[in-house]
Amino acid sequence: MNTPKPSGDVSQLAICGGAPAFAQPLHVGRPNIADRERLFARFNDMLDRRWLSNNGPFVQEFERRLCALIGVRHCIPVCNATVGLEIAIRAAQLHGEVIVPSYTFVATAHALQWQEITPVFCDVDERTHNIDPALVERLITPRTTGIIGTHVWGRPCPIDALTEISQRRGLTLMFDAAHAFACSYGGRMIGGFGRAEVFSFHATKFLNSFEGGAIATNDDALAARIRLMKNFGFAGFDKVVFIGTNGKMTEVCAAMGLTSLEGLESLVEVNRRNYHAYVRALDSVPSVTLLRYDESERSNFQYIVIELDAVRAGLSRDEVVAVLHAENVIARRYFWPGCHRMEPYRSYFPHAGLLLGNTERMSERVIVLPTGTAVTPEDVDKLCGVLRTALASPEPVRQALAARPAA
């Protein structure tokens, strides 16, 4: 189907007029689909029962299985991680200011701002891409009530250091664990740390329930509030006890989530295999650094992240992305240019960038490459061959890019 690409000949690159390396586009975050028959059997059960939402049997089973896998007391399914974050933040009574990384998906910040809590952006450690605990401490003010760390790429943020700071300073610690389902930290599963952790099961995430998420916590009182809040605050027929929203997961989503869970180990295996293929293919490319996973921990290997040293490469990050797009590899910039450069935050804090140098530099270097069940190790080899060819001859690549008609 796909045209084989002789590695090394720059004139064969699509950007130089060659045929694209892939006949069909390779996307980042193409959904992983588990066993169709099992899924359709569950849909039939659901239709037979006529129980489509409101804490149905699939949602209850999904929560039991999530709790067992993660080893937490509660892992409450919700309609998506954004609403999950909003509910967890509200149930834990955060207010005032909450410290978050700027290098995260904008939903982390929006979940706070949506309820008029100010996200205070903290810089990251360039080596880990995660929030830097040494810098968190400097951002604490009398208005600070919490810290939300994001486990970027599923690699745990510095949980121990953040736990120590939050305890010493009397702050609530939570985690945006949208990337980190089925990952561990110090041998313990992500989900059990801080006051609560929120997973995403969006279609593009490692494990999907079409759309969905879950709030994990070991705090029984917090869990009880979360359960009420996700159901409008209903504590029984006709009895509302406080303000709530509609954060319920549907049965159809839980059916997908359960089916995905059954395929979890094979999904990890596919991602691990692709990751190793990328490591082998890119190890010797001097201008490219592939982000590594700690293989002594559990990991979902869902993100293939490279950092491009544009000076060494002789090509900018965006030029490399353009080369890949021409080959039908829909590589992506991620979290660029940082939440602090998006509205409304860029208007609220026009000088935030002064404190976010690492975030700004790093988000200029990152490229995320495709993996998952829609990508084979042969695809990875071919894709990396294209990348190596382009990086070996930056000058003709730049000329070819410059000669293209403006988009």
Ligand SMILES: *Cc1c(COP(=O)(O)O)cnc(C)c1O
């Ligand atoms: C995807 C994502 C979210 C939002 O998840 P949804 O389920 O799509 O609402 C939040 N935070 C991070 C870091 C994400 O990657």
